[in-house]
Amino acid sequence: MAKVPVQFTLNGSEKAEFVESGTTLLHALRDKIGDTSPKGGCHQGTCGACSVIVDGELRLSCLTLAETCSDADIRTTAGLAEGGVLQPLQRAFLDAFATQCGFCTPGMIMAAKVLLDRTPNPSREDVVEALSGNICRCTGYEPIIQAVLTAARANSQNAA
C-alpha cells in the first residue's frame, strides 16, 4: 500500500515518518514514533484515552489521520514534565489520587491541560465539561475534578 510522508513536531522535537495512507495519529505516535503515552481504549472515539493536543486543540488521536498532521505542533503527556520536574497538573493528579490503573490518565491530563491553557481559573462546571469526553473506570471522577481545580489554583499562585 502507498506510503505517505508525515512530518510534525512532537513535544518540541522534529519527527518524520512514512506511514500507510489511512494510518491514525494514535498508531503513528505509538507504533512508529514510540510515544506510547496516548492509549488506545476503544479506537472509535468514545473513551478519550488517546487524547493529544494538535496545534493547541484537544484531539482524539484514534480518529485523526496522521497524514492530516503535517507541520502540526503535537503535544502528549510524555512531553509534559520538563527536565523530570512534574507540572502542577501532574503533581495534582498524583497527590489527589486521581489516577488508579492509570490508563485514562494521559488522556485526562491532555484534556485538562487544554482547559487550563484557555481558562486558567475554571469553575467546577468548566472542568466537568472539559473532561466529559474522557472515561475513567477506576477512581471515580471526583478526585480527577479536584486535581484539575487544585492544579488551576497552583498555576495562578505561581503566576502571581
Added chain:
Amino acid sequence: MELRKDYFADVRKDGLHEIGQPRPRLDSPGHVTGKTAYFADRNFPGMLHLKMVRSPHHHARIRSIDTSEAEKHPGVVRVLTARDVPHNVYTILILIQVGPEDETVLADGKVRWKGEAVVAVLAETERAAQEAAAKVKVDYEVLPAVFDMEGALKPGAPLVNEYHGQNYYHYDSGECRKVRFGDVEAGFARADHILEQSYQSSPIEHAPTETTGCVVTPEGNDRFTCYTNTQAMFFTLDNASIILQMPGSKLHFVGGTVGGGFGGKVDVIVEPIAILSAKLTGRPVSFIYSREEEMQISSPRAAEKVVIKDGVMKDGRIVARKVTGYTDAGAYSRHSPYGAQKGAAHYPGPYTIPNVWIDTYCVYTNRTPSSAMRGFGVTIGDFALEVQMDKLARLIGMDPLEFRFINAYRDGDMKAHRQRTEGAALIECMQEASRAANWPVAEKYMAMSSYRKGA
C-alpha cells in the same frame, strides 16, 4: 471519625498508623508522565496481529471449516484451528481440582455461545488479519439454544455442554452446593411470619478502559515471553503450560500492570493461543481485544437468581432461612462453580440464624461464559439479602437497623457452614453507622458488643 483500635486489639498487635494518612501510590509517577508500560506499549519488529473468527450462533454444530481463501489473503501468515492446539480442552480451575475440562481454546465440532473463538488468523497487519478472518468459511448446523437458567434445568432442555452431561455443575454434594444447619422446617413452623421473595440480576460487564490482550515474543531459545494484562499471573502461566503441553520453564510472563480489571481479567483466554501463534510462526504476536470484543466476548459477572424464604418472630429474630441460588455460568465453567459455592457459604449473611437450608446451583446456558467480578458469588446475594432484611423489618413493623442489631452475628456464634464467627465487629460498625448517619437506635443496641466473654 476516629480509628477505634480497641475493636481488633487482640487480633492486630501491631501499631496501626497508616489509616487516615495520605500515602503516594508507587505507580502514580509513571501514570502521570505516561511512562507506565502496559502490555500493548511493547512493540516488536515483525510483530503479527491475531484476529479471531467468532461464532455468529448461540449454539451450533460445525460441519466444516474452510480457511483456504483466508490463507491466500495478502499479508496472512498462518491460520489456526482446533487441530493446532496441543491440549485444546481445558478449564481454568483444574489447578485446584475443579474439573472437568469443559472449554475449547478453539471450537472443535461445536459452538456453545455467540462469540466463541473458532479460527485464529495471523497477519502482518491488523487490517489484513481482520479482512482474512472475514474470508474464513464455517458451515454451521444451528442447534436449539437455551438462555435462561430455569429453562436450562427443565427436563428435555438442549444440552449446553457435553463435558458436564447436564446443564448444571455436579458438585461432590450433588446437583448443587448444599448447606444444612438446624431444622429449617421446624423453624418455619414456629415462625410468626413467613416471607418468600425472589431476586434477579443481569450480567454486568466490567468495561475496563484497557481491553484484554497480550503480546508474545519468541526468545529464540524455545522460550517465550508473554506481556499480559492478566489479573491472574500464575493461573495463566500454569494453564498455558497445560494447553500448550510446554513446561512452565519455557514461559516467561511479564505483567502486573493492568489498565482496569475488576475481576474481568482473571480468565485464561488470550495468552495460550498467542503463545502458540508465536511458537508456530517464530514471530512476535499481538492479540488485543477490540472494544467490541471487550464488551461482548470477555466474561461478565454472572446473572443470578436468588429465592429467599425467611421465618421471622414478632420480636425480630429470624428463626429460619431457606435460600435457593442460581448462578448463570453461560456455556463454560470458568470461575462460576466457585462463585456459586461461595454464595452457599454466604447466604445467611452476617446474621446468626439457627435453622438454615441453602442450595446453590451453577447452571449452564448458551450465554457468554461469566466469571469473576468484584466479590462474585456474594455481591448479588448481598443485594438480595439486604433488600429482604428491609422487607422483613417492614413486615413486623420494626426499625430496619434495630432489626439488624437483633440478628447480627457476634464472636463465638456458629455460622451455618460450621465456621465459628471471629472478629465480627458488626455491632460496632452499625453503632458507628447509626451515629454517622444520624439514625438513632434504642440505647440497648448502643450498649451491645460483638464480644462475648469466654466465647
